[in-house]
Amino acid sequence: MSKTEKFAGKFEFLEHTADVYIRAHGRTMAEAYENAALAMFETMTDSDKIAQTKEETVEAEAEDQYALLYNWLETLLVKFETENMLYSKFQITDWKETSEAFQIKAKIWGEPFDPKKHPQKVAVKAVTYHRMVIIQEVDRVVLEFILDI
Amino acid sequence: MGESESRAAPERVPLEKVNDYTWQIPKYKPAMRVPGVIFANQALLEKMQTDRTLWQCSNVAQLPGIYKHAITLPDGHEGYGFPIGGVAATDYDNGVISPGGVGYDINCGVRLLSTTLTEAEIRPKLAPLAETIFRNVPSGLGSRRKDFTISSRDLESLVVEGVQWLINRGLGWAEDAEHCEEGGHMANANPDKVSSTAKSRGLTQIGTLGSGNHFLEIQKVDKIFNQKTAKAFGLTHEGQVTVMIHCGSRGYGHQVCSDYLRVMEHAVQKYKISLPDRELACAPGNSSEARDYIEAMACAVNYAFCNRQAIMHWVRQSFQQVYREDPEKFGLKLVYDVAHNIAKLETHNIDGIDKKVWVHRKGATRAFPPNHSAVPADYRSEGQPVLIPGSMGTSSWVLVGTQKAMELTFGSTAHGAGRMMSRSAAKRQYWGGDIKTALEKRGIVVRAASASVLAEEADPAYKNVDVVADVSDKVGIATKVARLVPIAVVKG
Numbered sequence: 064m065s066k067t068e069k070f071a072g073k074f075e076f077l078e079h080t081a082d083v084y085i086r087a088h089g090r091t092m093a094e095a096y097e098n099a100a101l102a103m104f105e106t107m108t109d110s111d112k113i114a115q116t117k118e119e120t121v122e123a124e125a126e127d128q129y130a131l132l133y134n135w136l137e138t139l140l141v142k143f144e145t146e147n148m149l150y151s152k153f154q155i156t157d158w159k160e161t162s163e164a165f166q167i168k169a170k171i172w173g174e175p176f177d178p179k180k181h182p183q184k185v186a187v188k189a190v191t192y193h194r195m196v197i198i199q200e201v202d203r204v205v206l207e208f209i210l211d212i
Numbered sequence: 213m214g215e216s217e218s219r220a221a222p223e224r225v226p227l228e229k230v231n232d233y234t235w236q237i238p239k240y241k242p243a244m245r246v247p248g249v250i251f252a253n254q255a256l257l258e259k260m261q262t263d264r265t266l267w268q269c270s271n272v273a274q275l276p277g278i279y280k281h282a283i284t285l286p287d288g289h290e291g292y293g294f295p296i297g298g299v300a301a302t303d304y305d306n307g308v309i310s311p312g313g314v315g316y317d318i319n320c321g322v323r324l325l326s327t328t329l330t331e332a333e334i335r336p337k338l339a340p341l342a343e344t345i346f347r348n349v350p351s352g353l354g355s356r357r358k359d360f361t362i363s364s365r366d367l368e369s370l371v372v373e374g375v376q377w378l379i380n381r382g383l384g385w386a387e388d389a390e391h392c393e394e395g396g397h398m399a400n401a402n403p404d405k406v407s408s409t410a411k412s413r414g415l416t417q418i419g420t421l422g423s424g425n426h427f428l429e430i431q432k433v434d435k436i437f438n439q440k441t442a443k444a445f446g447l448t449h450e451g452q453v454t455v456m457i458h459c460g461s462r463g464y465g466h467q468v469c470s471d472y473l474r475v476m477e478h479a480v481q482k483y484k485i486s487l488p489d490r491e492l493a494c495a496p497g498n499s500s501e502a503r504d505y506i507e508a509m510a511c512a513v514n515y516a517f518c519n520r521q522a523i524m525h526w527v528r529q530s531f532q533q534v535y536r537e538d539p540e541k542f543g544l545k546l547v548y549d550v551a552h553n554i555a556k557l558e559t560h561n562i563d564g565i566d567k568k569v570w571v572h573r574k575g576a577t578r579a580f581p582p583n584h585s586a587v588p589a590d591y592r593s594e595g596q597p598v599l600i601p602g603s604m605g606t607s608s609w610v611l612v613g614t615q616k617a618m619e620l621t622f623g624s625t626a627h628g629a630g631r632m633m634s635r636s637a638a639k640r641q642y643w644g645g646d647i648k649t650a651l652e653k654r655g656i657v658v659r660a661a662s663a664s665v666l667a668e669e670a671d672p673a674y675k676n677v678d679v680v681a682d683v684s685d686k687v688g689i690a691t692k693v694a695r696l697v698p699i700a701v702v703k704g
Contacts (some may be wrong), residue, residue: 078634080263080289081296107353130474137470144463145412147354176354183353183662185635186423186704189316189466192473193292193491211292211316211466212424212635 069111074102083187083210084194088203093155095204096167099132100139100153103190106210107143108181113151115172124166129195131165132206136190139171149173149181185212221267227257233687236281237270243488244273249281251621251687256286256679259632263290271488272300277307277497279562279569283621285576286683287630287675291315293491296575299624301560302497304568308485309502310494311476311509313572315553316469318509319516320426320460322599323392323524323549324610324696326446327542329453331432331699337534342430342657342700344530349428349523351421352661352704360419360522367415368403371464371511375521383525385546390588392549393578396517402507406464407471410508413463414515419522423665423704425628426459427604428523430657430700434607437692441594441612445547447694454696455527455544456608457520458601460553465512472505497570506555513554520549547610548588548597550577552627560622571622579613579625579690587613598690600681603629603674604666604703605651608696609681616688625690626680633673642670657700665703 077084085102089095104110123138125131142148150173157168189211196207227250228236235257237248248269250257260266265288272282272294279301288297293312302308327334334341350357362370370377374397375389389396403411421428433452436442447454461468479495479502480487487493495501524546528539535542555572562569580587580596587596598611606629617623633641644663647670651658660666678695685692 076636078636080631080634081291083635141409141413141463141467143354145416147416178352178354178661181353182664183423183704184664185662185668186353188422188424188463189470191292191316 070105073098077207079209083212085208085210087206090203092199092204093158095206096132096135096155097153099136099206099208101151103136103139103187103210104149104151106187107184108149110151112181113149114174115152116174118170118172120168120170122166122168124164126164128165128197129192131167132195132197132208133190133192135167140187140190143176147176149176187212221264223267225266225270227266233683237266237273241270244270246273246278246281248273248284250284250288251683251689252286252288253679253683256675256683259675260284260288265290265295268293268295269298271492272298274488275300275302275308275310275492275494276485277303279303283624285624285626286680287575287626287628289630291574293489294572294574297626297630298574299576299622300572301569301622304497304557304570307497307570308494309497309505309555309570310492310572311469311472311505312491312493313574314469314509314555315574316466317460318465318468318512318553319551320553321516321520321549321551322601323457323520324547324599325455325524325527326545326547327453327455329542330451331453332451334430334453338430338700339657341530341534342659342702344534345428345527346659346702348526348530349421349702350419351702352423355420355661355704356416357419362415362418364411364415367411370418370518371403371514372401373397374514375517378518378521378525384521388521388546391546392517393551394513396521396549398510398513400507401510401514403511405504405508406468406511410464410467410471413467417462417464418515418519419526420462420519421459421523421704422462423662425603425669426704428458428527428702429456429698431456431608431696431698434695434697436694438612442610442694444591444594445597445610445693446545447610456601456696457523457527459519459523461512461516462519464515468508468512472508475501475505509555513551517549548599550597550599552577558622560618569622573624575627576624577627577690578623579611579617580623581613581615581618598625600626600677601628602677603671604669604701605656605671605698606674606677609677610693610696611681611684611690612693613690614688617690620687621689625684629674629677629680631673632675635668638670638673639664639667642667651701656698659701660703662704669703
């Protein structure tokens, strides 16, 4: 099964000269967020080699939905860099929207990065707002964003 | 894949040819305060027209307080808000400062070491040397050095004091600091303006190469174009071995950029700044938001100088381990260390008047002329060394700054090759193993943490760095001194 088929319906990598350009899909915003996170870890390694042995909870908060997507991904990236953890399963458990803020809570599953087990692809430097797109329709959501590498 | 996706700019950007290497974007929109200027040959220009590079240049020309022109250099390509390979100078009092005009990898830069060895002398030891460097210098995903850890308190001192902090602890030689831009220490660094997230990312990554386009190469001098200047820089003959280190401020700098982009988004509203693109988020130079950014950025600049300093120390150590002799015996002197992503307060002559300006260099190298006080004393008669790394397996360049650069580009030139091909396209076309074999056939030893990075960084994925150096030389904003070619590559 090719990579493209394996993640069909979840996310795909778009063409970009210098960086990694991702389009993530979901039936709901929460599902699209989960697939966006999976795509980021697939950028760094083979996500199907990340065992889901440790369960953790994370939160993200922002003033608008673009910043929320950014913060969600950045939170996970920072966990990798500071705690050496990789994740391959994500479940948004709580989604709150008020006029001032967006807040999410999620359960995430993964294991510590082990260079012998997890093939190295490219390290992600940062999430960016560049070409960020959030399309929300009745029964589907599309997210596009660029990771600086 | 073949995703249909609009790569082009939202509008056609008009261009007027000035000469074979200079094009102008006239003030075709009322919001443009100054024209744009592009330094490129026809082929490089055509590449820029396939994405948003020129449109972004026209946007930068709309920044409050911008002087003379928004500049795009020969290696220019689409970036975050600002093109990568660009320069913008804004007024000290009435201009703005923008983190997007510096980029995520603050003080991503290059350092070059000279040695007393020739290629023939190093050949027998080249493979073990590359292997030892690969082991001693952490590279690739999640890399960290287990036996070099620093405390949070150390990190505060390191980002304030710069490379001297490491030299004082035995990681370097006394003379290293003066051969770094800013003396390896940018003033006004204030760790109180850096978030705890940035600090925690920085703690684990000091002294690591990273991945992507960052690399460490053992090279040889392939051709000398300017004997006198090359000699002053310690490059004395063709075949001489050099070492080049290309990396930046790692997660520390990326987080500083990320944090302050958010601050600037609010500042744009607070100060009612009208911008053509949200990604240009900025604040007036005299605002607290801008000053905080500059103080935090200076910490990241110093972090990056220290990162390269620590890596250089372990390169010297690797020579010692392989040859079992003092590294001094092989020279291993620091030629220079330059920043490619930085904003600095400088004085430039604008229409006959010396003015203090914020020079944003994003994917651009400072190229100061002879007799400038910022050039190290022993190079002052020649001008500042300019280091332009190529892509993996291709040449890299040493150029020298000029007076022409002060007149045309606020003392700046290009910084590298710039990509031609997307990473996914490169991966479809090349396989890491083949790239490694091809390089090894050419006598280049390769040690890489990731095969997919090797494919993504394949040479044809990049513009030809020789052409970029050529345009810089022809325009006169930095002239050729020496071309270096790799004999061993270490990559993340």
